[in-house]
Amino acid sequence: MLHDLPWFFIDDHGQEQGPVRGSKLRDWMQSGNISNDIRVRLHNWDGHFTVEQLWPNSEAAFLLPPDIYTYTSSSSTSVQRLDGPEFESTVIALEPIIASSAKVPPEEKKQARPAVGTAKADVEREIALILATSPVLRRADFDPMVRQHLHAFHSLGGASQVHEALEQVRATVERRPRESVKSWPAYLYKLLKNAFATSKAARYPARHKARG
Known part of the structure; x- marks a missing residue:
């Protein structure tokens, strides 16, 4: 499940912390302990992005796949918005644990x-x-x-x-x-x-x- 993925985040002192389950970060957001400008990443990402960038609608944070797909390299960082089948294939590439659910037809x-x-x-x-x-x-x-x-x-x-x-x-x-x-x-x-x-x-x- 997406909310069980391990995330890394940058704390108030600029230090990376984690991994922390998405469900825990979501709880912290809802209780006001962290804001949606906190920077996070998955283990296979080279860069950090704010929760607001990944989920413009904060209700979806760490619960649904991000609205944007982030791909990074040692020399560049870029963000591309995707929709439809292209977005679904991006979700599969994002993390293997998401792939198992993303491949299942909606009716199933x-x-x-x-x-x-x-x-x-x-x-x-x-x-x-x-x-x-x-x-x-x-x-x-x-x-x-x-x-x-x-x-x-x-x-x-x-x-x-x-x-x-x-x-x-x-x-x-x-x-x-x-x-x-x-x-x-x-x-x-x-x-x-x-x-x-x-x-x-x-x-x-x-x-x-x-x-x-």
Whole structure:
């Protein structure tokens, strides 16, 4: 997983520290111990780049592949932005550990998404993923009541169920302007509540029919 990659970083005294797992650096960023101008590198990079350069959207830092591919040599350092298939091939070249997941077709990734870790960690990861890729949603939208429903999805089917629920939310909310919703937490709560009832009925059809 990308967040488990070992990163090196430059501390306040200009000294390189590490390796440190990406998940730990992400925790430090979210707690305010480090900022997104900290310079980092992977072991096979010759140079350091700020987190802001690698992930303009800080929600994606150390969670998704960088938005830019950095290639370095002893004589030069340059950065090239990539998209589409070219970007995917760059991700594979970036680090072998990413290659194993990057080569899997999207439909297989969804089926094979593991339900690992604690419920809290899985829910937080899925929230971070959707925040990193949705232009509409904000972290404040995921209040305790919304998170409670996501934990209910986790108890129903693990991380993959949480991921599926949030993808349904994405498909709905991205058709709406931000200003069209008075309370986004309440709106997400309603969407997830309805989606949970549907998912539970699909998972336990006999029990749902008996209660009906």
